[in-house]
Amino acid sequence: MNRLPVILAALLVLLAGCSSAVPVQNASAGDGEPQNTITVGAAGQVTAAPDLAIVNVAVEHTADTAEAAREGAATDANRMRAALRDAGIPDDAVTTSGFSLHVQYDYSRETREVIGYQAVHSYRIEVTPDRAGEVIDLAVGNGATSVYGVQFGLSEERQQELRAEALSTAMENARSDADTIADAAGVGIVGVSAVSTSNAPVYTPSPVFAEARAADAAGAPTQIEAGDVTVRATVQVTYETN
Incomplete structure (x- = not known):
C-alpha cells in the first residue's frame, strides 16, 4: 500500500494549523539571517466642522x-x-x-x-x-x-490638514496593536520594516435639504445648520521584532 498521499495530506494539515496560530511572521533578512516581523492594519479619524x-x-x-x-x-x-x-x-x-x-x-x-x-x-x-x-x-x-x-x-487644503492628523492617529493605533501582539508572543519591537496607506474618502453627513421659498413679509432668512465631517485614513505597518 502506498502511504505517501496520506503522509503528504497530514503534513499539509500540520502546516496550515501552524500558520494560522501565530501572529509573528518569519521573513528572510538580506544577509540570510531569519527576521521576525509583525504586520498590523489600523485606522485613524478626525472630525471637524466643514469649511x-x-x-x-x-x-x-x-x-x-x-x-x-x-x-x-x-x-x-x-x-x-x-x-x-x-x-x-x-x-x-x-x-x-x-x-x-x-x-x-x-x-x-x-x-x-x-x-x-x-x-x-x-x-x-x-x-x-x-x-x-x-x-x-x-x-x-x-x-x-x-x-x-x-x-x-472640506476644501482641498483643509482635507490635507485633517488627513495628516488622521494618518498620525492611525500610526499610533498600529503601534499600540503591535505592542499588544508582541507582548502576547513574548517578543519586542525593534523597528519598522514597511508602511503603506491608501487614499481615504472624506465622510460627510447626509445632505441638508432646504425648502425653496423667498423670505416672507417679516424678512425671515433661510437657516441652514452644518454638521461635522470626518476624515478617515488607514495604514498597514510591518514591525521588526527581536
Whole structure:
C-alpha cells in the first residue's frame, strides 16, 4: 500500500494549523539571517466642522416654444448670477451642473398633445457654510425656482490638514496593536520594516435639504445648520521584532 498521499495530506494539515496560530511572521533578512516581523492594519479619524458648503439650485422656465423657454431661463439665470456677484460671490464659485430643454406633453387624451417646452439650468454654488442660507434666499429671490439641497464638506487644503492628523492617529493605533501582539508572543519591537496607506474618502453627513421659498413679509432668512465631517485614513505597518 502506498502511504505517501496520506503522509503528504497530514503534513499539509500540520502546516496550515501552524500558520494560522501565530501572529509573528518569519521573513528572510538580506544577509540570510531569519527576521521576525509583525504586520498590523489600523485606522485613524478626525472630525471637524466643514469649511465648504455646496448649494444646488436650478432656474426653470416654461414657454410655448423651445426658443422662448431657453431665452426665459437664460434671462432668469443672468439675473440670479448678477445678484450673487453683487453679494460678493465670485463667478468661479458658480458653475453649471446641468442643462436640459425638453418638450412637455398632455397625455389626458387619446393622443398626446404638445403643451409647451421647459428649460432647466442647474447650478452648483460653493460658499462658506455660514452663507448657505443667504445664497438660497438670493437665488430664489432672483430667478431660481428649485433648491436641490445643500452639502457640507472640506476644501482641498483643509482635507490635507485633517488627513495628516488622521494618518498620525492611525500610526499610533498600529503601534499600540503591535505592542499588544508582541507582548502576547513574548517578543519586542525593534523597528519598522514597511508602511503603506491608501487614499481615504472624506465622510460627510447626509445632505441638508432646504425648502425653496423667498423670505416672507417679516424678512425671515433661510437657516441652514452644518454638521461635522470626518476624515478617515488607514495604514498597514510591518514591525521588526527581536
